[in-house]
Amino acid sequence: VSLIFFASDFGPGSEYVGTCHAVIAGIAPATRVIDLTHSLAPFDVAGAAAVLADVLPFAPPAIAVLVVDPGVGSLRRAIALRCNRGDVLVGPDNGLLTTVARMLGGVVEARELNETRYHGVALSSTFHARDIFCPVAAHLSAGVPFERIGSVLDPAGLVAPFRWRLEVAAGCVRCEVSNIDRFGNVRLSAKAEVLTAAGLDECRTFRLALSDGTASVRRVRTYEDLADGEVGLVEDSFGWLCLVENRASASERLRLTRGAHVELAG
C-alpha cells in the first residue's frame, strides 16, 4: 500500500485539507493518506518544525507533505527532499522540511518541483498544497521516480533548519517554549538530559524565571504526582522537559505562549 502523511496549518476539518485529499485520490486512487496534524498554528513555520521533527521519527518511512507556507506564491521554492531513512518530504523551502529531515538521517537528495506535468490542473498563487505539493506526492506514490519531479538542488542551498534557544550553565538552563498542546502542557526546548549537563540531576524543585515573574516547580514523573493547582516539570513523551499541571492547563496558569523565554535554575 502506498502511503502519504499529510500535515498543515489549514485547521482540523478544513475544506483545504479535504480538497488536498480529493486531489490525491484523483491522481493515485490506491494511495492511503494519513493526517499527522492540521492544527499547526497558522503561519508559524518554526513551531510546525518543532512538532513535526518529533512526530515523523515515529512514522514508518513514507512520502510526507508538510505545509506551513506563508510565503506561498512568492519566490520561495517548492521542493522535495529524499532523506537517509527513506522518507520523501514534499513542501515549501522555508526551513520546515530541512528541520524534519535532520531527524530522519539528513537529506540524501533535493529536487525543485519544477516539472509541471506532475502538478495539478490549476495553478494558484495561494494554494500550492493543492496545486503542486499533493499532486507531486500523489504521482510519487503512484510510481513516478523521484528523479523525474524536477531538477536537482544543492542541499547546502536550502533554507537552513531551525534551531531553538538553549543555553546550559552550571545550575541553570535557558530555553524557550517550543510548543503548547491542547491540555496546556508547555514543552520546552530542552531535553531532560541537559539537566545532567547543568548539574541539576538531583534537583527536585526548580526555580522558574519567566519574563513576568518567577515560580517554583517540582520535578515529577507523571501528572498524578502533582497536587491540585501545582505546576510540575516532567520529561514528556518525546523526551523534552515540559511544564504541566494535573488535569489543568499549565500554560494558562503561567501565561506562557510559544517562543517565550524560560529559565530553569536549581
Added chain:
Amino acid sequence: VSLIFFASDFGPGSEYVGTCHAVIAGIAPATRVIDLTHSLAPFDVAGAAAVLADVLPFAPPAIAVLVVDPGVGSLRRAIALRCNRGDVLVGPDNGLLTTVARMLGGVVEARELNETRYHGVALSSTFHARDIFCPVAAHLSAGVPFERIGSVLDPAGLVAPFRWRLEVAAGCVRCEVSNIDRFGNVRLSAKAEVLTAAGLDECRTFRLALSDGTASVRRVRTYEDLADGEVGLVEDSFGWLCLVENRASASERLRLTRGAHVELAG
C-alpha cells in the same frame, strides 16, 4: 476502490462524524471515506454551498454525502442527485446539493430516499446523516443501483441553487462575503474576471465600502506582496476575489463576517 466523500457542519473530530464513518464501515467495509470538511458553520446552508461548490470540482467523480441540515426531521426531503459528471450527491433537499450539482454539469436524475430497506437500523428525527444519507451512500458504494434507492423526483421541483449578490457597474462591483477561512482571508462573491467587466482591469488600488466604513486595498498577486498590516485584494485559489493580509487576519481587521455586503470601486 469505492469512494465516498463526506462533508458536514458536525464539527471536526465530532462523534457524529465518527458515527457516520462507523455506519458506512458496517454496511460497506471495502468503501473508503474521505472527509472534505466538517468545519462548515453550524446551520449555514448557503455558506456550505459556497464552499462545497468550489471543492467538489477538484475531486474525482464519486458519491458525496453533504450535510448541513437544520430542517432535519421536518418535511424537507432526503434526496440523491446523479450529476452529469458522474457524481452522486446525497443529502437534504435544501439547496445545498443543487448548488453543488450546478458545478458538476447539472442534475441528470433525482431520487427521493424513500426506499427504507437502504436506511439504517435506527430512524431518528434529528440525525439523518446516520440514519438515511450515509446508509444509502454506503449501499450505493457497495453496488446497489441508483434506481433502487427511491422514487424519481422532477429536478425542477427541488429547492433551487443559491445565488450570491453580485452587481457589476462601470467602475464598481457590489458583492458579499461568501466565506472566511481559518487564516481570516475574506472570500468575495465575485470572480477576478468581473473586474474586466467593470473596467477595473488596470486598477491597482481599490476603495472598499463596508457597512461601517471604508478602506483602501491594493491589488496584489500573493500574501508576501503586502506590507505588515496592509489589506490586499488577491485572486484566490478558486478564482474568487479575496481580501487578505500577510500572516494576519483580514476579517478581524475589517470586522467582516459571512454575508456582509462589500463594494469595490476604482
Added chain:
Amino acid sequence: VSLIFFASDFGPGSEYVGTCHAVIAGIAPATRVIDLTHSLAPFDVAGAAAVLADVLPFAPPAIAVLVVDPGVGSLRRAIALRCNRGDVLVGPDNGLLTTVARMLGGVVEARELNETRYHGVALSSTFHARDIFCPVAAHLSAGVPFERIGSVLDPAGLVAPFRWRLEVAAGCVRCEVSNIDRFGNVRLSAKAEVLTAAGLDECRTFRLALSDGTASVRRVRTYEDLADGEVGLVEDSFGWLCLVENRASASERLRLTRGAHVELAG
C-alpha cells in the same frame, strides 16, 4: 480488512492523533483506522464514557482504542476487554472501557497489557496511546491472539462503569447533563421512556428547574417545530431527552454545562 476505531481527548487534528495513526501504520500497514472522535473534553472520563457508550453500538464489532487518560503513568492499569458482541476495547482501566463494554454485551475476558513485546519502541509516562494502546491494537489487528497480549484480569476487579444521576418520581424526573454538542444541544441522562414511568407521557410543556432558575420547555419532535428563541425537549438520535433550540444553542441560553443537575416536572 482489519479495522481499528480510535477515540480520544487529544483534540481534532492533533499531532498526538497523527502520531498514533503513524505508529499503527508502522506495525500493521494493512489495517484501517477510523476516528470516532477526538473532541472529547480534556480529562473528562465520565463525559467520554457517555458519548462512546452511545456511538460504539452503531459501529460493527472491531478493535477500539479509547483514550481519556488523566492518570497516565500512574498505577492505573492498561487493559483490553473482549466484549460479548465481538469487540476488543483497548485503553486505561478508569471506567471508560467498562462503561462502553456494558453496551456491547458485557465483558467476556479482560487482559492487562503487560506483554511488552507488543508495546512500542518508546515508553513514556505521559503518552500510553502511542506507546502501549495503539501498538497492542495494531498487533491484534495483524493477527496476534488476544490471549498473548498480557495476563488475565478478573473483570470484577476493573474500575466499575459510570452511572449517571437519574431519579424518576410521579410527575418529576431528576437527571444531569451528560453531553453538549457543537450545536449547543444539551443531552440529559434520561431516555425518553422515563417520561412514561413518571406519568408525563401526555405532558406537552415541562417546567425545567436548573441550579440558577427555571424555564418552560415544550416537547417537540424536531428542531423546526420550535419558534425562534424557544427551548424545546426532543428525543435525540440516541434516545435521550435533549434540550434544544432551532438553529441556535440551548446550552448558551440556559447556561448549562456537562454535569449540571436538571429537574423536569409536568
